[in-house]
Amino acid sequence: QITLKESGPTLVKPTQTLTLTCTFSGFSLSTSGVAVGWIRQPPGKALEWLALIYWDDDKRYSPSLKSRLTITKDTSKNQVVLTMTNMDPVDTATYFCAHKGSDAFDIWGQGTMVIVSS
Amino acid sequence: QSVLTQPPSASGTPGQRVTISCSGSSSNIGTNYVYWYQQLPGTAPKLLIYSNNRRPSGIPDRFSGSKSGTSASLAISGLRSEDEADYYCAAWDGSLSASWVFGGGTKLTVL
Numbered sequence: 173q174i175t176l177k178e179s180g181p182t183l184v185k186p187t188q189t190l191t192l193t194c195t196f197s198g199f200s201l202s203t204s205g206v207a208v209g210w211i212r213q214p215p216g217k218a219l220e221w222l223a224l225i226y227w228d229d230d231k232r233y234s235p236s237l238k239s240r241l242t243i244t245k246d247t248s249k250n251q252v253v254l255t256m257t258n259m260d261p262v263d264t265a266t267y268f269c270a271h272k273g274s275d276a277f278d279i280w281g282q283g284t285m286v287i288v289s290s
Numbered sequence: 291q292s293v294l295t296q297p298p299s300a301s302g303t304p305g306q307r308v309t310i311s312c313s314g315s316s317s318n319i320g321t322n323y324v325y326w327y328q329q330l331p332g333t334a335p336k337l338l339i340y341s342n343n344r345r346p347s348g349i350p351d352r353f354s355g356s357k358s359g360t361s362a363s364l365a366i367s368g369l370r371s372e373d374e375a376d377y378y379c380a381a382w383d384g385s386l387s388a389s390w391v392f393g394g395g396t397k398l399t400v401l
Binding site for chain 1: 292323325327333334335336337340341346378380387388389390391392393394395
């Protein structure tokens with residue numbers, strides 16, 4: 173059974189750097205074809221894809237946020253970490269991590285709410 | 291504004307069949323698979339349809355997906371009250387700004 177759980181601060185100040193951790197079980201990020209992605213959802217708004225990291229350490233980023241994002245993995249700890257710099261109130265959202273097999277983002281974590289406010 | 295266009299709302303009565311559309315372009319829906327997600331209030335999205343028209347294990351056959359050209363549709367037959375949720379389409383966009391793109395979401399109300 174695949175599960176993922178996001179963790180990180182609930183409140184960050186503007187200009188600070190956000191660090192979120194996705195801890196997963198039920199699969200290995202060293203298995204060919206597997207990836208973990210991050211997607212966010214501002215309150216009452218649509219889903220927005222942020223980043224994706226593959227088993228072979230290939231990384232993809234949202235073009236509009238690429239300069240602010242870094243995604244890394246620790247295969248031994250079954251974790252994926254997303255950092256986002258220069259946080260702004262418009263970045264207030266629920267942040268989800270999700271397992272991606274050969275096809276879709278098929279299993280999602282419960283999400284973690286991040287509020288950006290001074 | 292989302293890359294994929296969905297109607298903001300849809301509605302139907304129990305037992306009815308409803309469809310939700312998703313319009314894109316040649317760089318996303320036109321050349322790549324479409325995925326559909328259901329999001330119940332306060333929960334994470336759940337994969338309903340992958341590869342245009344395939345259902346993951348456990349998804350009832352009341353849910354079906356189709357694609358034609360640069361548009362896709364999700365159909366829900368035998369509508370139930372528990373189907374009231376937000377529905378999102380998604381696809382890989384292979385343009386210069388290669389990225390995963392989502393629709394703006396459709397709020398389905400069961401009357």
